[in-house]
Amino acid sequence: MRTTREIARSRRLLALAWVLVLAWPALLSGQKAAKPEAEVKADFLKAFISMTDWPTNTFAEANAPVVLGVLGADPILAPLRANPALPNGRPLRIKELASVEAAQGCHVLFVATASAKSLADVAARLGDAPVLTVVELPAAARNEGVIHLRKEMENEVMKFRYDVNNAAAQRIKLKLNSKLLRLAKTIY
Template identity: 30%
Template sequence: MLLVEWHLPRLAAAQAPVQEARSKVEAAFLRNFARYVSWPPQAFEGDRSPWTVCVLGEDPFGDALPEVLRGRVEQGRPFEIRRADALESLPACHILFVSIANAAQRRSVLRRVKDMPVLTVGNASEFLAEGGVIRLQPGERMEMSVNLDQARSASLGIPTKLLEVSRDVVENGVLRRLR
């Protein structure tokens, strides 16, 4: 038992840099979505209104998201980050990272933003089936899958470049495995 207790803190310390690197990669994906995905003009208050990146639920990013977005501008817009445990506590979001473990709560949030110009992103295995737009899948390398039907419902344009590097794409209700 003592041997296990002695190794656990070392194991946790060894995993911390891996989690931090993963968080930075996920944050970079969120930043790049602002570059490649297109939103309808009415999604923004003005021509230079910021991108609002929201994290709903338990924040998996820590300092990685502000670090990756600090000083960045995409399409002439700076970034703002908002975090909350409830959707009602957030302003209008352009990119919404849904980090809610409870599937029923996650589905409820996704239903409420379904037809809004909000790019929903998450890691849950059922995220696309639940109505999310992009699922990030960490592993040896970060992969993503896209629910093109939901993107269209939200009036978001997903370019071919993103679809070509996606693992799976849902289109017309059919899941196609690309990689």
């Protein structure tokens, strides 16, 4: 009989496989992805969530929704709201946040480029709370947050890459899947 942890791990691996199946051909062929940028970012974000383990007391129930806060108005909200489920079947509750103060109760916080000025408040406000922070900011801000999602030119084609601040994840007791770490451009 498989344990809950083994089942969750299998679901996360399946989620990663789907993201790779959807994004890999476009990355390899050097062609633009057929999906709009916001949808690609939403897929990455869902994969990151599916491949993260929170401390055992974080969720009241095993099937409780993951609460995702999006700081500021961002195009990523539309594809997230259109399909508010994670690849592993867990529900996803999306909250549009006007400020970092509203992030209370979120398990994940996405900080888009437009909200960069709020980033300094994020670390102070969240402290050591087990919140997966995914930031889309210039490389100079890469030490902020747990996952840094960015666009990068490769062979004259814009592609998404991500870096992982694993030390920050460990400090707040988040366990990131080994495949998530292996596919990261940089781990620091």
